[in-house]
Amino acid sequence: MEEPQRRIRALHTASTITVYQAYSPAIGLPAAREGRFPAMWKRDRMTWIKPSFLWMMYRCGWGAKVGQETVLAVEISRDGFEWALRHSSLSSYVRGVHPDRATWQRQLKRAPARVQWDPERDLHLQALPYRSLQLGLAGEAVRRYADEWTVSIRDITPLAHEIHALVRSGDLDSAARLLPQERPYPAGDEPLAHLQG
Numbered sequence: 001m002e003e004p005q006r007r008i009r010a011l012h013t014a015s016t017i018t019v020y021q022a023y024s025p026a027i028g029l030p031a032a033r034e035g036r037f038p039a040m041w042k043r044d045r046m047t048w049i050k051p052s053f054l055w056m057m058y059r060c061g062w063g064a065k066v067g068q069e070t071v072l073a074v075e076i077s078r079d080g081f082e083w084a085l086r087h088s089s090l091s092s093y094v095r096g097v098h099p100d101r102a103t104w105q106r107q108l109k110r111a112p113a114r115v116q117w118d119p120e121r122d123l124h125l126q127a128l129p130y131r132s133l134q135l136g137l138a139g140e141a142v143r144r145y146a147d148e149w150t151v152s153i154r155d156i157t158p159l160a161h162e163i164h165a166l167v168r169s170g171d172l173d174s175a176a177r178l179l180p181q182e183r184p185y186p187a188g189d190e191p192l193a194h195l196q197g
Contacts, residue, residue, distance in 0.1 A: 003130040006117050008185035010051035016075045016151050017185065019049035019135075022060035028070025032155035037146050046114075047142055049074065052132040053180045054121040062164035063157045073154045073180075080149030084141050085187060088113035091136065112141035123167050123175055 011018040023031070030038040050056045060068035089111035114136040119127035137145050159178065166175035 003128075006131050006133075008051055008133045008187055009120070009182040010185045011053075011073075011180040011182050012078065012185055015078055017051060017078050017081045018073050018075050018180065019051050019081075020053055020056035020071065020073055020156075021047070021049060022056060022063060022065075022068035022071045024067045025070050028072055028155065028157075031072060031153050032070070035153050036150060037153075041146070043142050043146060045142075046136050046138040047145070048134055048136045049076075049145070050132075050134050051182070051185065052120060052134075053182065054123070054125065055118060055132055055134065057160060057164070058121045058125040060160075063160045069157070070155060071157045071160045073156045075151040075153075076145065076149040077151060080144060081135075082187060083144070084113040084135055084137060085115070087111060087141065088115045088135065090114070091116045112139045113137050123163075123172055 022028070027038060027041055031041070050059070056071065057063075059065075060071060063069055063071045089107040091114040116134040116136065117131035118134050120130055120132040122128055163175045163178050166172070166178070
């Protein structure tokens with residue numbers, strides 16, 4: 001079955017969805033230990049969450065990039081995730097989705113969340129011809145993410161390193177078996193109608 005150009009693919013349950021972030025050990029380790037973000041985590045800046053494990057690996061270099069050595073799996077409520085989708089704007093102007101550039105800029109300024117559609121990645125972190133969601137949270141959305149939506153935080157850096165080692169050794173089948181089982185997320189059309197640019 002051919003993949004649609006834009007789709008949310010994620011590890012999810014009936015009530016939660018798992019998203020990924022990578023931080024320095026100073027933030028990532030206490031977050032995983034306590035199950036919540038530490039005081040030094042900045043609530044006044046935008047934070048990006050990624051439902052795609054392999055896109056996170058591309059972004060953080062399998063947990064090897066400076067400041068991104070600790071890879072976190074953050075399980076959040078689907079209610080919260082869908083609130084963010086409903087209250088988000090596309091991060092860039094798209095003709096046909098927005099009436100004009102000025103309208104898009106006003107929407108972007110007001111929205112507590114923004115959506116970016118980035119190329120999904122394969123095990124070699126090469127771009128695939130379809131895109132996965134990246135969700136930026138700011139202001140009210142950041143506070144809700146940290147204080148209301150977060151169910152659990154796990155350090156999955158060892159998993160990232162294990163999969164990367166298998167990829168490097170050429171054992172792609174074993175690497176693929178260890179990947180989180182991401183499936184199409186059943187968001188329905190309503191939360192995504194304004195985000196299909």
